[in-house]
Amino acid sequence: MLRAFFIFLSKADWAQRIITNWKFAWRMASRFIAGETQEDALDVVRQLNQQGILATLDHLGENTEDQKAAEQFTNDVLSVLAAIHTAGLKSNVSIKLSQLGLVLDPEMAYANLTRILDRARQYQNFIRVDMEDSTLTEITLELVSRAKAAGYDNVGTVIQSYLYRSEDDIRQLAQKGIKVRLVKGAYKEPSSVAYPKKADVDAAFDRLTKLLLSKEAEIGFYGGSGDGLFPPLAAVASHDVKRIRFAREMLKQLDLPEKSVEFQFLYGIRRDLQQELNRLGYPVRVYVPYGTHWYPYYMRRLAERPSNVWFFISNFFQK
Template sequence: MLRAILLYLSGAVWARRIVMNWGVAQRMAGRFIAGDNLDAALASVKELNARGLFATLDHLGEHVTNAEEARQAAEAYVEIFHRLAEAGVKSNCSLKLTQLGLALDFDLCLGNMRSIASRAAEFGTLVRIDMEDSGTVDRTLQIYNTLREEGLTNIGVVIQSYLYRSEEDVEALLADRTRIRLCKGAYNEPPEVAYPRKADVDENFDRLTAMLIDAAKTHGSEPASADGEQPPIPGIATHDPKRIQFARDYAEKVGLPKGALEFQMLHGIGSELQLELADAGYPVRIYVPYGTEWYPYFMRRLAERPANLWFFIRSFLRS
């Protein structure tokens, strides 16, 4: 219930205005966001690399309201590729298609994503398309498939274990050797499309993890690309120790080398676990969001964990 309210608020313009202007929220968001600009994000990526961790940069933004904003968002990514190459850091990029105009016009978004992926390919960089709410999944996969058919193989996608459809999607994507990031899912979904019980989401997460690991084992690993990610390395994106242990045990059981199983976590969450996994020999990639459009991302992080919310409410009441 609380989660649903927060996720509703993440899309409410009036709530956005209140929260973004409130100092406590800005400070709290600082835990999850690397900074306002690309320089701050790159500094964070360098620190991660120095600790043996890879990164994926996300220039925050979603649900743009006109074609010009979508075009600007696409251009910002081209600058990111330049700066990543210049800095010589180990990082790829993640983005959301509603930032490129998915909710406005399919072809506009496809065109923006095509130009981003083509430029990223020139830099040898992978671009991962984040998965948003269930209403966007078909169009997101359609854009991915279209560009892949055009020969752009430097694109990865995200699958959410809370959706009933995900097993079928994973099967189809693996047949194409797609680079998949698996997460639980961060949006407010009705029981018609998503498991309402956390235990089922977790069980499905393990089931899909096993599918990804089996596929990685079957295909074998290919040489690493410049950004450190290899096709079709599974990206297991969770901070849940039980899910991580399952992935480790299953990979060991089928004989998948540690280097072929990537764990992914969010900036500001599970820092000790990140280093523990890297020390154990697994590639670990940290999702590094930056920019001024932090509100919906921050609200989803609050919704994930009641402890964050109580801290937020206590601070709000005190102020």
């Protein structure tokens, strides 16, 4: 109920106008967001790298409304790729195709994506295409597969365990050698396409982890590039200790080394667990969002955890 309400708010322009005008809202959101500028984000990546943790940078924004804005976003990604390279940081970049104009014109989004992939290739870096709501799943997978078929080996994507279709999608992506980040899924979806119950989403997450890691075992250990930029075939992105425990157990059963999976976390969540896994020798990558378009991202983080909402509300009243 609360989850649905905050996901609804994440898309409501009127709520965005009100909430982003509260100074305290940014203070609360900044627990999950590195800062408003590229420099803020690079500082956070530097600190993570110093602890042995890798990063993926996300310049916040979604559903770009015109061609100019899509081009601007593309240029911002090119700029952050150059900055990562110059600073010698261990970070790749995550993008959303709707930032590149997907909803306006898929061909425009594809052209922007290949500009980004070309630049990333120049720096031997990797681009992860985030997954958005289910109206964009098919076209996102289509464009990522098209880029891979065109010779871009530096592109990967995300699969959500709440969608019924995900097992087929993982099989197809693994066959094409496309790297997958597995997540539970952050959007409000109808029961015609996604499991409504959390227990089913969790069970599917474990099944898909097993499938992904088995694919990795089939091709013979397939780790990341070792310089922190390219991930292995499988990334398990969850803060849920049971899901992480299951993935570690599967690695043992399949006799795969620690390096064959990357554990990924969102910035600001379960830092203790990030450090523990890092100490145990697993690659850990933190998703670092930055920029001024933080509102929908922050609302989705509130939706995931009622205690974040109470924290938000109690701070509001203390003000």
